[in-house]
Amino acid sequence: MRKRGNSMIQISEILKLALFKDFKIICGEKYLDNLVNATVILEYESSRIEYDGYGYGYFVLLSYFFADKDPELVNGTLKTLIQKQVSAIAIKIAPEKELPQDIIELAKIYHIPLLTFYDQFMEDLIICINESMKTRAQYVVAEEKLNSILNEKHQPNTIKKIALEINPNFYSNIITVSISSGDTLNNLKIHTYFDRLMYRQYRDTKIHDYSFVKMGHGVVLICSYMEEKLPETYQEIVNHVYDILINAGFQPESFYIGICDELMTLERLNESVMKAKNANVVSQFMEYNNMAYSKIGVYKYIMSIVNNPILYHEVEDSIFVLQKYDASHDVNLLETVISYIKNNGDYARTSEELFQHSNTVRYRIRKAEQLLDLPENTANEEMAIVIRSYLLHNLIMQ
Numbered sequence: 001m002r003k004r005g006n007s008m009i010q011i012s013e014i015l016k017l018a019l020f021k022d023f024k025i026i027c028g029e030k031y032l033d034n035l036v037n038a039t040v041i042l043e044y045e046s047s048r049i050e051y052d053g054y055g056y057g058y059f060v061l062l063s064y065f066f067a068d069k070d071p072e073l074v075n076g077t078l079k080t081l082i083q084k085q086v087s088a089i090a091i092k093i094a095p096e097k098e099l100p101q102d103i104i105e106l107a108k109i110y111h112i113p114l115l116t117f118y119d120q121f122m123e124d125l126i127i128c129i130n131e132s133m134k135t136r137a138q139y140v141v142a143e144e145k146l147n148s149i150l151n152e153k154h155q156p157n158t159i160k161k162i163a164l165e166i167n168p169n170f171y172s173n174i175i176t177v178s179i180s181s182g183d184t185l186n187n188l189k190i191h192t193y194f195d196r197l198m199y200r201q202y203r204d205t206k207i208h209d210y211s212f213v214k215m216g217h218g219v220v221l222i223c224s225y226m227e228e229k230l231p232e233t234y235q236e237i238v239n240h241v242y243d244i245l246i247n248a249g250f251q252p253e254s255f256y257i258g259i260c261d262e263l264m265t266l267e268r269l270n271e272s273v274m275k276a277k278n279a280n281v282v283s284q285f286m287e288y289n290n291m292a293y294s295k296i297g298v299y300k301y302i303m304s305i306v307n308n309p310i311l312y313h314e315v316e317d318s319i320f321v322l323q324k325y326d327a328s329h330d331v332n333l334l335e336t337v338i339s340y341i342k343n344n345g346d347y348a349r350t351s352e353e354l355f356q357h358s359n360t361v362r363y364r365i366r367k368a369e370q371l372l373d374l375p376e377n378t379a380n381e382e383m384a385i386v387i388r389s390y391l392l393h394n395l396i397m398q
């Protein structure tokens with residue numbers, strides 16, 4: 001028996017690794033999110049051992065070739081492993097052979113994924129998983145360092161020191177990029193890209209002056225520049241970023257990209273990343289493929305409200321007033337106000353969008369202003385801030 005393990009990885013993520021692409025799923029497809037922290041190869045001799053300690057977290061690779069010699073032993077081993085409720089079992093079996101039906105039915109009862117393969121060497125598989133888990137551990141550390149830079153109070157020289165721990169090859173001048181999936185309902189897509197990217201970089205011996213760092217449901221790209229090679233225009237920055245993304249296996253058009261286009265020093269990495277993140281949120285809201293922080297306009301200030309729990313609490317209070325009125329009077333004030341703000345205060349377009357008479361729209365807007373006790377001379381501006389803050393916050397929380 002040979003075992004490797006350090007961090008955690010899902011079976012579904014293992015199956016995305018190159019060596020596992022031809023694996024066949026016999027049963028348990030619903031349970032491919034099972035986690036693995038140890039991978040075990042069982043050979044003929046080890047099939048005779050006790051399985052104390054085996055259970056959830058174990059991914060077992062087992063050869064079925066010995067079933068010709070001793071089918072009861074091998075099938076008994078499979079049944080025991082299934083009853084131990086390991087995370088998954090992958091069986092090396094000739095393509096023309098099939099697993100006994102009672103084994104498959106037992107695996108279904110215990111919700112254990114059964115996989116089969118033939119051509120791959122089991123040692124290669126365990127090395128592949130182990131390297132992927134090492135890589136994952138590396139980028140978890142990088143994410144922790146970036147979170148420290150963003151969420152803890154550091155002196156500028158400490159920020160630079162932590163940044164150089166992420167990548168010692170960073171130059172002094174940086175721009176940062178916040179990347180999120182174009183499919184906001186499927187954040188797994190970007191992490192699949194990221195896992196492949198990290199695995200490739202783990203094996204890459206080249207020195208890079210940029211780094212990808214996973215952050216929440218997205219990825220941050222930190223690009224650094226020598227003094228004599230600073231980009232002079234936003235288009236130069238975009239071209240450079242897209243070149244890096246494409247070379248790394250990303251398809252830029254499939255993602256929302258927020259760019260802090262102001263060149264900063266490493267000591268200001270926290271500020272740069274926050275601005276890139278804000279630009280990314282606005283790019284999603286506006287449904288633009290890429291957005292420069294310098295171009296997000298009033299959203300710079302709205303994002304300050306969204307990111308501040310005390311200020312955003314006032315937004316929640318205002319929204320609650322409208323929701324409470326809607327619930328007790330069976331109307332749609334909040335929906336009307338949202339449409340009105342999205343249409344930049346255009347009553348005709350709001351009326352058309354909601355299939356409501358324009359007078360009904362006007363009445364509801366005035367009613368909302370009264371309920372929120374907004375001063376007449378600033379009502380539109382205040383309502384726009386409240387609604388846009390609410391919508392952006394909802395977008396972030398998806």
